[in-house]
Amino acid sequence: MKIALATPHFPTSITDGLNKVEQLATDAAKQGAVVVCFPETFIPGYPLADVEVPKASQEELAEALNKVCEIAKANNIAIIIPMDWYEDDKFYNLAQVASANGEVLGYQTKNQLDPSEDTTWQPGTERRLFEVGELKFGITICHEGFRYPESVRWAAREGAHVVFHPYLSGSDLKGNQITEWCNPNSPYYEKAMMMRALENTIYFASVGYAMKYQESTSAIIAPDGKCLAYQAYGQEGVIVVDIDLGKATGLLGKRFKPELYR
Template identity: 25%
Template sequence: MTRIYISQRPPHLLDLDAGIATAKAEIEAAAAQGADLVVFPETWLGGYPAWVFGLAGWNDPEARHWFQKLVAASATVPGPHVQALCDAARDNGVCVVIGLNERARPSAALLYNSALTIDADGSIVSVHRKLTPTHTERLVWTPGDADGLRVNETAAGRVGAMVCWEHFHPIIRQALHAEDEQIHVALWPDMPSAHQLASRHYAFEGRCFVASAATYLPVEAVPPDLRAAYEKGTGGDASFPGGSGVIGPDGEYLVGPVFGDAPVICDLDLAQTIAFKHDLDVTGHYSRSDILHWGVDRPGTRYGEQGRSDYRSK
């Protein structure tokens, strides 16, 4: 059995050092619970910039102010902050998938919405950059490349990750289904019914387990000076309620959705990903690859080598 632990500890908005400290504590707590894989939600490290939905005008000094803060709170891969996470994964013998604001290089203002996968030996196995930032997210994040759009062999199993509304894109889903994914990590900022639906559909379609991770962010966890800008984006009380859960390859919840700050812990029998393909296998007997064709272009980074960290260590 493989044990998964989804953290719902509130993120530290725009505070990278505090985020690393909390992530390390959560990794240790998960290991103490016997976890093999520890998951954090979308852009948990640095925080989700919800203000972009309300501050989308030209020459907006407030938007520029918060963008500058976000860049300063974004980690490079590799880099000292990410290395601290790698050390924590190695020291506790667990795999980690964490959403982060990724800075292309220390001198750049170029940011990605990324999912970082670290193996239990502390090595970085993947950085998936969200291919298309959604709507006004494009004010802060750059479109990603397909280099990280892969399923990775880890100590916890064959693990893939996608970010938010990528789950509504059929070809992006198929790219991971085709690589025999056992555990899919779905990173979300929150968990309305549409996100639950997408997570459940992914599990059913791919015949895999889905760790659906959403942020728990109470109002008091939003820095006072950021709260007004955050509310312009959320349209409410500047909070996210959580709602993480684990879904089986039949599309049904095994645990959750859990709202609040409690972690989600679930044991997975990975052999079930084979059993459920008896009746539906979208890359096997149900694929019709003789008449249906698709592909992924992985030529390298879209913005040149200077914009792509050389993170691969194995």
């Protein structure tokens, strides 16, 4: 079963973002992927300090989600589209999941915000598992997946074969350029991706933006911690990887004893 990780440049607008979704989702579908994941709050774009991202209204966000559903249906591919979302007087950082039929399957909120995000979004409180055909997956968003292994453990214990991890790290304006996967001098992010897979014996699919000064890249990690493929640093594109659901046994996730930590 093939899954895809889309690594777009930072969108200049919602329209630009949707164009990139269409382009990369079409590419992923042509390569046979059943699902493609985009990076954190790709609609309208993560509110970086060094980029002007106008806040979108809920009407614009809902309209964008409709458009993503149309793209999913037209290409017969499920799409994980991280975005801003207003609901019940809350403002969430979440990821919507559109089925290959163009239906919204639901969303996963970011529940453990980075301290720097406390004044931007409200944290969600629920976790859920998604199913696309035979594939069961969870979603953990950026900081949550990097610093809270429990968010991945939860999905592994619910039977997830993969946890998708939309994130943003880096900048287009300043920073260091990375050229080697998991280099000891790089920030910790790629090392955390390895851990999330091998702590649970499941696949971990981490999806970031293509930026000039990325602090890590998009990658799919096997249940034994091996990096199966990663996106070239700084380059927009999609990687499609054939995963073996039989290898995602969840062995170490299932051996976790929650009663020991209460």
